Amino acid sequence: MSAQDPFYIVKEEIQQSIDKLQSTFHQWDNISSNNRESIQLTKELLTSCESIRWQIDELDKAIAVAARDPAWYGIDEAELEKRRRWTITARTQVDAMRKAVQAGKEQSIAFSTRQELMRLPNDDPYQASRSNQYEAQDNDAFISSESDRQLLLIK
Template sequence: MSSAQDPFYIVREEIQDSVDELEKTILVASRDPAYYGLDEVELSRRRNWIGSARNQVAAVRRSVEKGKSNSTFSAHQDMGTSRSNHYTAQDNDDFIASESDRQLLLMRQQDEELDELSESVQRIGGVGLTIHEELSGQERILNDLSLEMETTSNRLDFVQKRVAMVMKKAGIKGQIMLILFLVVLFIILFVLVFLT
């Protein structure tokens, strides 16, 4: 089976691509961490995780390649020994069966490790997408809040100018009357709210 058809190589390439994408995402986030709501500790933690994932992929790849080369070497060595020692056909069949079983077991273990690594990368990718969506939502909320604050500030400035103009026109007697009226209104409202 060629390496283009071997499931190990296909999964390995997919995992490697996912790790590369995550590394690019971290690189983009590190340019403006405040925009994404990240600090240096979080960026460092994510960089360390990506390095660990790369090391796991490399270790699995080395393990598979070592397993393949060892099985090829041991098969050739054992076949040469069997010819020189004139092993029976049954011994050869047993050896081939045991080697085949060992290879199947090794491939299953490697498949399980690759599946675990793939799931881990997918989880991290999902977390990255969720973080991106949350940050986008928070950005929209902040923009809306900023717009509302600006509108409210403009209205408050307008009201303050109008009150200042009315106070100026009313004179000192008008101001005193207005203050007395507001105090009486406050007392009436206080009585209505707290005593009834």
């Protein structure tokens, strides 16, 4: 159809969003799942998936409106079918990435819970040094209180 057809303008915008989503998804897929960047990318990906999914749903509604009177909009059934197939393909791509990110998020939460339960050190050196600092302070406080208690028992 024509370059001025709003469908193609919106389709191009959605496709650009999907391309950006795929790029961010590959970046997310190639980093460790237990760091701040991963958490931020996970949130960004899930938000983008939701936004793109909404845009595709709106485009589907526009296709349904055009399907009621294709002659009015100057399109035929073959063009409508082509548009429907594109939205189905786009939705499938977005849903697949959303499911992968959601599964990765759940796996990360499970790993974090396991790590917390087992009290394994965190991979983040800044976090680990803060944790060690607090542990050292707690140990010093305990030793001091035990020394005071023992002195009182001796007297």
